[in-house]
Each structure stands twice: as C-alpha cells, then as structure tokens.
Amino acid sequence: MSRYLIILEPSETGFSAYSPDLPGCVATGASLEETESRMRETIEFHLEGLRQENLPVPQPRSQPAFCEIVG
Numbered sequence: 001m002s003r004y005l006i007i008l009e010p011s012e013t014g015f016s017a018y019s020p021d022l023p024g025c026v027a028t029g030a031s032l033e034e035t036e037s038r039m040r041e042t043i044e045f046h047l048e049g050l051r052q053e054n055l056p057v058p059q060p061r062s063q064p065a066f067c068e069i070v071g
Contacts, residue, residue, distance in 0.1 A: 005062040006039050008032060020062040022046055 004019045014030040017039040027042045029035030050057050 002060050004043055004060045005064060006036070006043075008035060019043060021058050021060050 004021055006017045006019050008015055008017045015032055015035040016028045017035050018026045025046045027038035029038050047057055
C-alpha cells in the first residue's frame with residue numbers, strides 16, 4: 001500500500017484536489033468527502049494506466065508540514 005499526499009482546496013463550486021507526486025492527477029467534488037473519494041479513484045486509475053503502459057510508478061515522497069506565523 002502506498003500513501004500519496006493530496007492537497008484539498010476550496011473552489012467556487014466545492015473543492016478540488018491534486019497530488020504533488022502525480023502531476024496532472026486532479027479531481028473535484030461538491031464536498032471534501034466527495035473530492036477525497038474521487039481523488040482516490042483518480043490516483044488508482046492513473047497508477048493502473050502507468051502500469052499497463054510499463055511506465056514507472058512514482059513513489060510517494062511529499063510530506064505535509066505547516067509553518068506557524070505569529071502576528
């Protein structure tokens with residue numbers, strides 16, 4: 001099992017998501033839950049396509065971090 005970082009952002013119609021480790025792999029949804037579910041399906045579909053084409057599957061490398069700014 002691999003764990004890819006996804007970034008969830010609000011949009012004008014709900015939410016969007018992308019993975020820094022998988023350029024071009026994006027999803028949208030009306031809610032956070034829907035967007036996360038669609039992103040999971042998108043990543044699975046993307047990785048399966050890479051495997052079928054005998055292309056390398058990128059390993060997850062991105063990690064979350066937060067910068068606290070005082071003031």
